[in-house]
Ligand SMILES: CC(C)=CCC/C(C)=C/CC/C(C)=C/CC/C(C)=C/COP(=O)(O)OP(=O)(O)O
C-alpha cells in the first residue's frame with residue numbers, strides 16, 4: 001500500500017518562506033500531521049530545498065519533496081520520496097511532460113522506486129502556479145470531474161490533487177472529483193486556515209494539504225486543522 005493512503009493531513013513547507021519566529025521543523029512534525037511535502041512555485045532552488053529536507057528529515061514523519069522544476073530536485077536519504085506534479089489543465093506542455101523529459105535527460109540519480117506523480121488540477125487563477133503553468137482554471141464541476149477521471153483511468157495516476165493554492169475552493173468541485181475517483185487518492189489544497197475549513201474539505205478529499213498557514217500563523221493553527229481533518233474522517237470513514 002502506498003504511504004499516502006493513510007494520510008488525512010499534509011503540511012506543505014515552501015522552502016522560499018520562513019517558519020513563524022521561534023518555531024522549528026520539529027514543532028511542525030509534532031502537530032499531528034501525517035507527512036511533510038516540501039515544495040513551492042516561486043523562488044525555488046536546490047539549496048533552499050536541501051536545507052528544508054535536511055531539517056525535516058531528522059524527525060519521525062514521512063518527508064516527500066515536490067519539485068516545481070528539475071533544478072530544485074535534491075537527492076538524499078533524509079527524505080522518503082519524490083512527488084512529481086503533472087498539471088492536467090496546463091496551457092503549456094512543459095508542465096505535463098516537457099519538464100519531466102528534461103529532468104530524466106539530465107538527472108542520472110533518479111530512484112524510480114521512490115518516485116510518484118500527482119495529477120494536479122489547478123483551480124485558482126491568481127496563484128503563482130496558475131500563471132507559471134498557464135493553467136485554464138475556468139472549469140465547472142463536470143470538467144473537474146472529467147480531468148480527475150482522465151487522470152485516474154487514462155493516465156493511471158494514483159494521486160489527483162485539486163489545487164486552490166491561496167484560496168478556499170468550491171466544495172461542489174472538490175466533491176465532483178471525489179465522487180468520480182475509484183482508487184486514486186484525492187488531495188485537496190488551498191486556503192485551509194482553521195478547524196472548520198479543514199473539516200469541510202476533509203469531508204470530500206481523502207487528504208488535505210495545509211501550506212501558507214504554517215508560515216503565516218504557525219503550528220498552533222496547523223494543529224487545529226489536523227483536528228478538523230481527523231474529525232471529518234471519524235464522522236464518515238472513507
Ligand atoms: C519534472 C520536474 C522535476 C518538475 C516539474 C513539475 C511541474 C509540472 C511543476 C508545475 C508547478 C507545480 C504543480 C508545482 C508544485 C508546487 C506548488 C503547486 C506550489 C504552490 O504554488 P503557489 O502557492 O502558487 O506558489 P508560491 O507559494 O510559491 O507563490
Ligand SMILES: O=P(O)(O)OC[C@@H](O)CO
Nearest residue numbers: 165166189190191211212
Ligand atoms: O498555501 P495554501 O493555500 O494552504 O495551499 C496549500 C497547497 O495546496 C499549495 O500547493
Ligand SMILES: [Mg+2]
Nearest residue numbers: 165166211212
Ligand atoms: Mg503558495
